[in-house]
Amino acid sequence: MNGPARIRRAFDAAAADARTALIAYILAGYPTEADGLAAAEAALAAGADLLEVGVPFSDPLADGPTIADAGRVALAAGGGLPSAQRLVTSLRGRGHTTPILVMSYLNPLIAAGEGQTLRALRTAGADGLIVPDLPAGASPRLERLAASLGLAVCFLVAPNTSRARIEAAANATTGFLYVVPLLGVTGARDTIATGARQLVASVRELAAGRVPVAAGFGLSTPAQVAALAPAADGLIIGSALVAAMRDGGHQRLGALVRSLVAAAVHR
Amino acid sequence: MPETLIPALDDLEAAWNIARRDSGYRAELRRLHRDFIGRPTPVFAIPRAALAERGGRGASVWLKREDLAHTGAHKINNAVGQSLLAQRMGKPRVIAETGAGQHGVATATACALLGLECIVYMGSTDIERQAPNVRRMGLLGAEVRPVTTGNGTLRDALNEALRDWVANVEDTFYVLGSAAGPHPYPEMVASLQEVIGREARAQMMAHIGRVPDAVVACVGGGSNAIGIMRPFIDTAARLIGVEAGGRGDALGDNAASLGLGAPGVLHGAFTMLTQDAAGQVVEPHSVSAGLDYPGVGPQLAALAESGRLEVLRATDAEALETTTWLARTCGIIPALESAHAVAAVLRMLPELPADAHVLVNLSGRGDKDLGILERELPAP
Numbered sequence: 001m002n003g004p005a006r007i008r009r010a011f012d013a014a015a016a017d018a019r020t021a022l023i024a025y026i027l028a029g030y031p032t033e034a035d036g037l038a039a040a041e042a043a044l045a046a047g048a049d050l051l052e053v054g055v056p057f058s059d060p061l062a063d064g065p066t067i068a069d070a071g072r073v074a075l076a077a078g079g080g081l082p083s084a085q086r087l088v089t090s091l092r093g094r095g096h097t098t099p100i101l102v103m104s105y106l107n108p109l110i111a112a113g114e115g116q117t118l119r120a121l122r123t124a125g126a127d128g129l130i131v132p133d134l135p136a137g138a139s140p141r142l143e144r145l146a147a148s149l150g151l152a153v154c155f156l157v158a159p160n161t162s163r164a165r166i167e168a169a170a171n172a173t174t175g176f177l178y179v180v181p182l183l184g185v186t187g188a189r190d191t192i193a194t195g196a197r198q199l200v201a202s203v204r205e206l207a208a209g210r211v212p213v214a215a216g217f218g219l220s221t222p223a224q225v226a227a228l229a230p231a232a233d234g235l236i237i238g239s240a241l242v243a244a245m246r247d248g249g250h251q252r253l254g255a256l257v258r259s260l261v262a263a264a265v266h267r
Numbered sequence: 268m269p270e271t272l273i274p275a276l277d278d279l280e281a282a283w284n285i286a287r288r289d290s291g292y293r294a295e296l297r298r299l300h301r302d303f304i305g306r307p308t309p310v311f312a313i314p315r316a317a318l319a320e321r322g323g324r325g326a327s328v329w330l331k332r333e334d335l336a337h338t339g340a341h342k343i344n345n346a347v348g349q350s351l352l353a354q355r356m357g358k359p360r361v362i363a364e365t366g367a368g369q370h371g372v373a374t375a376t377a378c379a380l381l382g383l384e385c386i387v388y389m390g391s392t393d394i395e396r397q398a399p400n401v402r403r404m405g406l407l408g409a410e411v412r413p414v415t416t417g418n419g420t421l422r423d424a425l426n427e428a429l430r431d432w433v434a435n436v437e438d439t440f441y442v443l444g445s446a447a448g449p450h451p452y453p454e455m456v457a458s459l460q461e462v463i464g465r466e467a468r469a470q471m472m473a474h475i476g477r478v479p480d481a482v483v484a485c486v487g488g489g490s491n492a493i494g495i496m497r498p499f500i501d502t503a504a505r506l507i508g509v510e511a512g513g514r515g516d517a518l519g520d521n522a523a524s525l526g527l528g529a530p531g532v533l534h535g536a537f538t539m540l541t542q543d544a545a546g547q548v549v550e551p552h553s554v555s556a557g558l559d560y561p562g563v564g565p566q567l568a569a570l571a572e573s574g575r576l577e578v579l580r581a582t583d584a585e586a587l588e589t590t591t592w593l594a595r596t597c598g599i600i601p602a603l604e605s606a607h608a609v610a611a612v613l614r615m616l617p618e619l620p621a622d623a624h625v626l627v628n629l630s631g632r633g634d635k636d637l638g639i640l641e642r643e644l645p646a647p
């Protein structure tokens with residue numbers, strides 16, 4: 001099954017269960033390559049519907065301190081795109097069929113030639129890409145390449161994104177449309193940004209069923225997930241999971257994912 | 268670039284395109300150039316005798332004295348131009364990144380004049396090695412925010428400034444300090460720095476009746492280089508960019524993104540980067556805090572690719588030696604950044620014919636580097 005179809009099916013399955021899909025972000029290679037694999041397996045065992053595999057990068061300008069600091073640790077331990085690719089290969093080797101999206105800044109994807117790199121990621125078993133520093137339309141070549149390989153691409157929209165650009169992002173997206181409900185970088189916030197629910201709802205209306213709509217950045221607690229779940233097809237948890245990994249290893253991460261999945265059930 | 272910044276970059280481009288054609292904006296910029304910055308800055312020929320010491324056979328070396336611009340470097344040309352634009356756009360809050368502190372001081376200065384709030388991100392390593400500039404920014408009413416992520420240098424400061432901009436994009440103007448980063452910055456900054464080359468071309472015509480044989484500048488992000496070179500692109504003058512050769516040619520030992528780097532994407536620009544095979548950007552090294560940017564402006568990258576721009580390197584040791592030499596023989600203490608350009612010219616000197624004229628951008632003065640010089644040079 002190609003990436004877009006597998007991603008779509010995961011959202012549909014969650015919806016059929018009266019749940020919002022829970023998307024777990026795992027930082028590959030954090031704090032070591034083996035720990036990254038343990039983290040991913042813990043998230044999957046806890047019921048995550050989709051997995052985002054984050055690639056540590058030297059200049060993570062869309063990330064707040066939690067992921068940026070963890071990324072530095074992972075890089076120092078040999079992390080990066082090759083290590084993230086090994087993580088995907090290992091997960092598929094262990095029989096996991098959950099959709100996996102690789103989240104990477106653009107430069108590691110193009111350094112060795114994007115054709116070769118995207119093909120290798122697809123071969124490893126990745127279903128899609130999220131590139132936080134690549135706006136829709138900025139690299140038609142990458143979009144075409146991904147499409148030809150059966151790799152989904154997910155574009156991001158923010159509170160200040162114009163209607164026209166949301167349309168463009170929805171059209172270019174072949175995985176899920178990634179709504180960043182706040183102006184800012186990744187990182188847990190105490191409260192959900194004002195207007196977040198409305199933004200997600202209006203983006204979902206604009207997307208009009210073309211692609212699922214998921215929200216991420218700033219979400220960390222089951223209460224926040226419960227509050228946003230009715231508005232979104234999916235919710236993405238990143239920094240909170242990286243922090244759980246940092247403070248309590250994959251056991252704590254698994255426990256958090258379990259509680260988040262439970263909170264994503266529609267009531 | 269993150270999607271959040273796309274509307275801000277679009278707004279900036281639109282505002283810049285109006286401002287640069289607007290007679291009011293241009294007149295105000297001209298007034299500030301003359302009365303605030305002290306433009307035009309002169310060109311000054313290094314005394315013959317001094318050059319002879321270094322194997323010169325009669326060739327002339329002209330210094331474009333950006334060190335005499337207000338606040339001591341070319342950075343002020345850009346900072347004033349962008350801060351004026353911030354004021355026009357009604358953005359009360361200005362942020363900037365700085366490496367050597369020269370761009371931070373320049374932005375703090377422009378903001379003080381124009382009544383704008385100013386926050387400068389500066390790597391903690393740079394705060395240590397450019398302490399006087401940190402104090403100057405404080406005195407000018409700017410807030411200096413130390414950046415401890417990464418290696419605490421220029422690129423970390425730039426990352427942090429971009430994070431701030433993403434979060435405060437509505438009321439904040441980002442005054443980027445070099446001809447690098449996302450569109451429209453490279454073009455805007457190059458336009459604002461072009462005054463260096465326009466003046467220098469007219470001054471050389473007045474002094475020698477022709478354009479020089481070569482135009483030389485140090486290359487960090489590339490603003491002083493593109494600024495002095497652009498008016499000479501369509502002439503026969505050789506264009507020579509001098510990168511920081513640091514302590515050697517190994518990855519991480521220099522800041523030679525053009526000469527030793529590989530193409531990639533950083534900070535919204537496709538350009539040459541110091542990076543490893545997996546696309547991780549590697550921290551550059553230079554004794555000068557203003558040259559250790561891991562990328563370079565896309566215009567210079569294109570000029571180098573086409574062969575129009577020759578790319579050389581000067582090492583830490585050469586820059587330090589040249590700094591002392593210029594101080595002792597000319598009474599000019601150059602910024603360590605600018606000393607790289609002069610060092611490359613000194614190396615070329617024995618091969619230059621007697622009738623050659625070389626124009627060098629002396630992009631800044633060296634007062635800020637006294638701490639480094641004290642550490643790196645034996646006591647006189």
Ligand SMILES: Cc1ncc(COP(=O)(O)O)c(C=O)c1O
Pocket residue numbers: 340341342366367368369370444445446485486487488489490491492556557558602604605630631632
């Ligand atoms: C005096 C001086 N020259 C040169 C540079 C390098 O920047 P650019 O390459 O943009 O001119 C700096 C940067 O701080 C500087 O302070």
